[in-house]
Amino acid sequence: MTLELTWWGHACFTLKSPQQTILIDPFFDQSPTAPIKAAQAEADFILQTHAHFDHLADTVPIALRTGATVLANFEICEWLKCQGIADEKLIAMNLGGGVSLPWGRVKMTLAHHSSSFPDGSYGGSPCGFLVEVADRKIYFAGDTALFFDMKLIGLVGLDVAVLPIGDLFTMGPADSIEAIKLLNCRRVVPSHYNTWPPIRQDAATWADRVRSHTACDPLVLEPGFPIEL
Ligand code: NI
Numbered sequence: 001m002t003l004e005l006t007w008w009g010h011a012c013f014t015l016k017s018p019q020q021t022i023l024i025d026p027f028f029d030q031s032p033t034a035p036i037k038a039a040q041a042e043a044d045f046i047l048q049t050h051a052h053f054d055h056l057a058d059t060v061p062i063a064l065r066t067g068a069t070v071l072a073n074f075e076i077c078e079w080l081k082c083q084g085i086a087d088e089k090l091i092a093m094n095l096g097g098g099v100s101l102p103w104g105r106v107k108m109t110l111a112h113h114s115s116s117f118p119d120g121s122y123g124g125s126p127c128g129f130l131v132e133v134a135d136r137k138i139y140f141a142g143d144t145a146l147f148f149d150m151k152l153i154g155l156v157g158l159d160v161a162v163l164p165i166g167d168l169f170t171m172g173p174a175d176s177i178e179a180i181k182l183l184n185c186r187r188v189v190p191s192h193y194n195t196w197p198p199i200r201q202d203a204a205t206w207a208d209r210v211r212s213h214t215a216c217d218p219l220v221l222e223p224g225f226p227i228e229l
């Protein structure tokens, strides 16, 4: 079954199978690197890793327009209810928990980061997602530091890991190499970089480093150009 991954810049991705479109951390209208606007984004499901604005900015308008179901932690789901998202369009989860859906399975994984809403209120635990769809296992690490338990996440046999490499707010290039070794993933996609100058990284240099230090294949994406997984 075909499965397409599109990077929209920053940490925003679309995972598209013939059955459904899964949008991760919608961030379009305020993103300097997104090639489309939130009004053009498609979604049947939205996965929300945490409440920071660079991940949550466009979740509400997209969910309301598309009728997408949002998977997020309990605190974010409660907040989304207050923004007018219907209860039946929310799947509240927490770390370590998974949910089976008609098209696959989504598990909420650990992330070492923080999570607050734009007004400063508590956004629950930040997370990553392990997505099983179309016979592939894809890990979206979310905003996180390197942590040794990535070893456990990788035990399922990952086809692709999406890892932040921007440094400053998340792990940087050097720690991403260690993450790849722990995850033992077949392919790796970098995210959360080159959105703004403080998280500028040279993706080609990073990819060379991945090739020379690991057995993993780096996939550097251009915003808006889908690749087949
Ligand atoms: Ni964040």
Ligand code: MN
Pocket (backbone or CB within 6 Å): 011, 052, 054, 055, 143, 169, 192
């Ligand atoms: Mn972020």
